Amino acid sequence: xxxxxxxxxxxxxxxxxxxxxxxxxxxxxxxxxxxxxxxxxxxxxxxxxxxxxxxxxxxxxxxxxxxxxxxxxxxxxxxxxxxxxxxxxxxxxxxxxxxxxxxxxxxxxxxxxxxxxxxxxxxxxxxxxxxxxxxxxxxxxxxxxxxxxxxxxxxxxxxxxxxxxxxxxxxxxxxxxxxxxxxxxxxxxxxxxxxxxxxxxxxxxxxxxxxxxxxxxxxxxxxxxxxxxxxxxxxxxxxxxxxxxxxxxxxxxxxxxxxxxxxxxxxxxxxxxxxxxxxxxxxxxxxxxxxxxxxxxxxxxxxxxxxxxxxxxxxxxxxxxxxxxxxxxxxxxxxxxxxxxxxxxxxxxxxxxxxxxxxxxxxxxxxxxxxxxxxxx
Amino acid sequence: xxxxxxxxxxxxxxxxxxxxxxxxxxxxxxxxxxxxxxxxxxxxxxxxxxxxxxxxxxxxxxxxxxxxxxxxxxxxxxxxxxxxxxxxxxxxxxxxxxxxxxxxxxxxxxxxxxxxxxxxxxxxxxxxxxxxxxxxxxxxxxxxxxxxxxxxxxxxxxxxxxxxxxxxxxxxxxxxxxxxxxxxxxxxxxxxxxxxxxxxxxxxxxxxxxxxxxxxxxxxxxxxxxxxxxxxxxxxxxxxxxxxxxxxxxxxxxxxxxxxxxx
Ligand code: SF4
Numbered sequence: 001x002x003x004x005x006x007x008x009x010x011x012x013x014x015x016x017x018x019x020x021x022x023x024x025x026x027x028x029x030x031x032x033x034x035x036x037x038x039x040x041x042x043x044x045x046x047x048x049x050x051x052x053x054x055x056x057x058x059x060x061x062x063x064x065x066x067x068x069x070x071x072x073x074x075x076x077x078x079x080x081x082x083x084x085x086x087x088x089x090x091x092x093x094x095x096x097x098x099x100x101x102x103x104x105x106x107x108x109x110x111x112x113x114x115x116x117x118x119x120x121x122x123x124x125x126x127x128x129x130x131x132x133x134x135x136x137x138x139x140x141x142x143x144x145x146x147x148x149x150x151x152x153x154x155x156x157x158x159x160x161x162x163x164x165x166x167x168x169x170x171x172x173x174x175x176x177x178x179x180x181x182x183x184x185x186x187x188x189x190x191x192x193x194x195x196x197x198x199x200x201x202x203x204x205x206x207x208x209x210x211x212x213x214x215x216x217x218x219x220x221x222x223x224x225x226x227x228x229x230x231x232x233x234x235x236x237x238x239x240x241x242x243x244x245x246x247x248x249x250x251x252x253x254x255x256x257x258x259x260x261x262x263x264x265x266x267x268x269x270x271x272x273x274x275x276x277x278x279x280x281x282x283x284x285x286x287x288x289x290x291x292x293x294x295x296x297x298x299x300x301x302x303x304x305x306x307x308x309x310x311x312x313x314x315x316x317x318x319x320x321x322x323x324x325x326x327x328x329x330x331x332x333x334x335x336x337x338x339x340x341x342x343x344x345x346x347x348x349x350x351x352x353x354x355x356x357x358x359x360x361x362x363x364x365x366x367x368x369x370x371x372x373x374x375x376x377x
Numbered sequence: 378x379x380x381x382x383x384x385x386x387x388x389x390x391x392x393x394x395x396x397x398x399x400x401x402x403x404x405x406x407x408x409x410x411x412x413x414x415x416x417x418x419x420x421x422x423x424x425x426x427x428x429x430x431x432x433x434x435x436x437x438x439x440x441x442x443x444x445x446x447x448x449x450x451x452x453x454x455x456x457x458x459x460x461x462x463x464x465x466x467x468x469x470x471x472x473x474x475x476x477x478x479x480x481x482x483x484x485x486x487x488x489x490x491x492x493x494x495x496x497x498x499x500x501x502x503x504x505x506x507x508x509x510x511x512x513x514x515x516x517x518x519x520x521x522x523x524x525x526x527x528x529x530x531x532x533x534x535x536x537x538x539x540x541x542x543x544x545x546x547x548x549x550x551x552x553x554x555x556x557x558x559x560x561x562x563x564x565x566x567x568x569x570x571x572x573x574x575x576x577x578x579x580x581x582x583x584x585x586x587x588x589x590x591x592x593x594x595x596x597x598x599x600x601x602x603x604x605x606x607x608x609x610x611x612x613x614x615x616x617x618x619x620x621x622x623x624x625x626x627x628x629x630x631x632x633x634x635x636x637x638x639x640x
Contacts, residue, residue: 066593067540070403218457246487251457253486292487358405367427369464370455 004244005206008237010187013229016043016236023047032056037288039243045285046232054281061284061313064291069315073354074362075347076124076318077117080325080338081105081144085130087197091225091261091268093338094130096197103325104136110144114151116328120320120347121363123153126179131160131199138166142173149174154366156219161208167215174372178212179221180205181257185237186229193228193268213249218371219294220245220252226279227261227270235282239289255294255316256286262300262339276305280312287313299341303353306343310357319350384616386583388561389509389530391448393420396578397608398563400588402428404597407441413591414447417601422447423479423586426465427455432472450511452479459499466503478503479533480512489539493520497527504528513565516547521554532558533565533586536577540589542569545576555581571607578611579619
């Protein structure tokens with residue numbers, strides 16, 4: 001069976017960039033006027049000439065988001081389970097060569113973390129680990145999932161890529177969503193920044209999300225770490241990836257994230273800066289091509305920007321996040337996390353800001369009964 | 378006027394004073410939703426089971442719905458197949474005793490179009506289990522017949538895909554469904570303006586369900602009121618026997634009656 005990575009040649013980003021360079025204002029106007037914007041329009045939407053029409057694009061994006069999602073933003077929270085990792089991703093605070101304390105949570109400790117979030121109202125949980133299956137493997141993650149499932153509205157994972165059997169186990173344990181960031185769609189760059197470890201395998205990582213689709217996850221989340229390669233080109237690649245996934249797994253909802261690189265000490269610096277306006281263009285452009293996709297924004301981004309982006313197309317936000325295993329319920333030690341969060345407001349404060357923007361805060365937008373039998377609840 | 382006063386909608390033995398049903402999703406806040414419900418004059422509201430904690434009366438959305446005034450009809454939105462929809466419906470009934478269910482089975486999150494095969498299957502099971510089933514369907518007259526045959530309380534065909542507000546794109550099929558049905562027909566999804574609601578009622582629909590168009594309007598309260606009036610106007614026009622496009626034979630003076638006189 002072919003996979004998306006078969007279509008991603010080392011030269012494809014360059015071809016996309018070329019396509020984008022040939023876009024003129026007329027092309028932008030044609031896309032703006034069309035009633036059904038398609039993923040093939042990505043090079044136009046993310047092009048420099050489209051910047052002049054950012055306001056019109058944003059208006060259209062807002063309208064479309066309202067139609068499909070209403071005046072509502074769903075909150076989620078990450079739960080870091082383990083910081084053990086055998087990979088050497090040059091931009092990450094958990095990379096193998098870093099001299100940090102490695103923490104892994106027992107299922108009970110994970111439950112304690114979940115309970116703290118539950119108390120704050122949060123019910124959509126994203127479980128995260130590094131890649132060190134011998135220290136913290138699929139069985140450990142499944143155990144946690146089973147324990148947390150009855151309390152969770154939705155349970156997703158952002159862990160090391162695995163095969164179909166592995167994902168089926170996770171699905172049976174009650175996990176309903178899968179997130180895998182490809183980080184960059186540029187094969188050469190990918191090879192340079194993933195210095196050691198199994199993550200060096202670009203194709204395995206990219207095809208993993210398709211195994212997840214086959215395993216029946218309800219949400220498939222993709223993303224590129226913005227700031228590594230030229231962001232508009234990455235966004236074109238994400239659009240192509242999203243279109244591929246949507247076509248192949250129409251029963252799954254697509255989720256797209258826009259994480260901007262937040263450099264860690266001694267790690268990869270921002271190679272291609274992404275301004276707020278750049279980011280805005282990516283978000284509204286993505287919405288126009290994917291009216292029904294969840295567009296996700298984490299606490300990596302500063303509070304004022306997050307608040308402004310709500311009406312433009314963001315439908316999922318994290319709040320009060322800690323990026324260290326066991327980080328909830330302690331004094332803030334943000335410096336030790338996988339990355340430093342920018343929006344450090346409490347869940348309550350984020351919720352108030354969302355309401356102030358005229359949107360309802362949704363804590364539950366899924367039901368465990370959809371994915372597991374009642375004897376598990 | 379007398380005709381309008383006696384004109385009561387009855388579904389599964391329950392009478393409704395309003396022919397406008399309202400969905401509770403997509404509002405900016407539970408408070409605005411509650412005010413919009415009131416302004417709409419509705420008597421029946423639907424809430425997604427996936428959105429609420431049905432067993433928790435303090436749930437922010439549920440607690441904003443005055444169940445003394447409105448009948449609450451939970452819906453199975455998010456279910457991809459019959460098994461999931463049945464599971465959701467049963468849990469809701471076990472938690473609340475409420476056996477009304479708006480059946481929604483949408484295998485794909487894009488466009489949220491209902492699955493006819495799974496919907497029929499779920500309806501069959503739920504009716505047997507004692508549910509009052511109101512299925513959301515595409516405007517398919519043959520499917521509507523099947524659902525009536527298995528014992529559904531209504532059929533709820535769509536006018537256009539959910540959230541699009543495009544109006545009665547399925548007008549011709551809706552007309553056939555209405556003509557054939559022996560159960561109430563509620564036009565659901567795609568109604569973007571009060572004039573669309575009017576049009577559905579003029580066509581002979583028994584009720585319409587509106588959510589997005591009210592929830593995302595700049596002024597949801599005013600829009601709710603506008604829909605209330607639109608639905609009433611359309612119903613009155615229907616009862617008045619429109620001169621234009623009525624499907625019903627006009628009784629007053631048959632034009633070809635003379636042909637039978639000699640027979
Ligand atoms: S990004 Fe993930 S895989 Fe890479 S070092 Fe960090 S935790 Fe490990």
